[in-house]
Amino acid sequence: MSTTAGAPVALLGGTFDPVHYGHIRPAIELLEGLGLSELRLVPGRVPPHRPQPRLDAQTRTHLLHLAVANIPGLVVDERELQRAGPSYTSDTLQGLRRELGPERPLCFAMGSDAFRSLPHWHRWQTLAEQAHLVVTTRGGDSGEPLSPELAEWLAPRQVQSAQALRSTPAGRVLFHPVSRLEISATGVRRLMAQGRSARGLMPDPVWEAMADAGLYGYPQQ
Ligand SMILES: Nc1ncnc2c1ncn2[C@@H]1O[C@H](COP(=O)(O)OP(=O)(O)OP(=O)(O)O)[C@@H](O)[C@H]1O
Numbered sequence: 001m002s003t004t005a006g007a008p009v010a011l012l013g014g015t016f017d018p019v020h021y022g023h024i025r026p027a028i029e030l031l032e033g034l035g036l037s038e039l040r041l042v043p044g045r046v047p048p049h050r051p052q053p054r055l056d057a058q059t060r061t062h063l064l065h066l067a068v069a070n071i072p073g074l075v076v077d078e079r080e081l082q083r084a085g086p087s088y089t090s091d092t093l094q095g096l097r098r099e100l101g102p103e104r105p106l107c108f109a110m111g112s113d114a115f116r117s118l119p120h121w122h123r124w125q126t127l128a129e130q131a132h133l134v135v136t137t138r139g140g141d142s143g144e145p146l147s148p149e150l151a152e153w154l155a156p157r158q159v160q161s162a163q164a165l166r167s168t169p170a171g172r173v174l175f176h177p178v179s180r181l182e183i184s185a186t187g188v189r190r191l192m193a194q195g196r197s198a199r200g201l202m203p204d205p206v207w208e209a210m211a212d213a214g215l216y217g218y219p220q221q
């Protein structure tokens with residue numbers, strides 16, 4: 001067994017166009033449930049597998065900073081803003097691993113839909129060399145079946161408890177239940193484009209900054 005140093009650090013990547021409580025609440029649950037020292041929200045500059053976001057990366061990141069300002073343990077990691085080209089997770093994990101050193105447990109959190117698409121990610125088989133993967137689920141199961149290729153890859157890596165993520169720096173996969181709030185960034189953008197309030201779906205400072213600036217077509221105050 002490898003040696004480890006310190007409580008795990010986790011990353012939750014996303015487009016955050018914009019950030020909302022559907023991101024924040026699971027992040028807090030991961031922080032507590034996995035006994036993390038911190039959870040880093042990582043906004044992608046150029047999301048690899050989806051259309052370009054509506055807001056530029058600086059604005060999305062500014063809103064994220066407002067969202068986590070008073071939440072202990074949640075921080076914004078801006079490393080993907082510094083890189084040109086698609087914001088590949090393999091590059092992000094490699095960079096953070098270099099910073100943390102070889103022994104610190106590192107986790108990358110993703111939804112079960114994202115996990116099912118993992119074989120389409122850039123250099124996907126190298127991700128678990130740098131980090132554990134934590135697949136956030138409703139109720140702790142993986143939902144729809146996995147492809148045979150992914151199921152075969154998963155079998156020797158899957159663990160059943162958060163404790164197992166502390167005894168080695170990387171390489172394990174945990175399915176971990178978190179709340180899924182009925183909030184999406186798509187829904188927030190739609191409301192604002194219709195001139196309707198999205199207050200209550202994200203921390204007030206985020207809503208107020210978006211409303212003041214007239215983002216997503218919301219009528220400027
Ligand atoms: N309501 C939610 N509950 C739990 N996890 C969520 C929720 N919304 C998003 N996530 C997760 O947060 C991460 C970042 O999500 P993302 O930035 O794509 O937000 P989104 O609301 O799904 O965006 P969009 O509606 O634009 O697709 C992803 O891993 C995603 O699965």
Ligand SMILES: O=C(O)c1ccc[n+]([C@@H]2O[C@H](COP(=O)([O-])O)[C@@H](O)[C@H]2O)c1
Pocket residue numbers: 012013014015016042044047048049050087088089090110114120121122
């Ligand atoms: O590296 C890849 O090829 C890759 C492909 C698809 C998604 N991701 C990452 O998965 C995270 C969630 O992405 P999204 O677009 O569903 O919010 C985010 O950190 C993305 O960079 C990464």
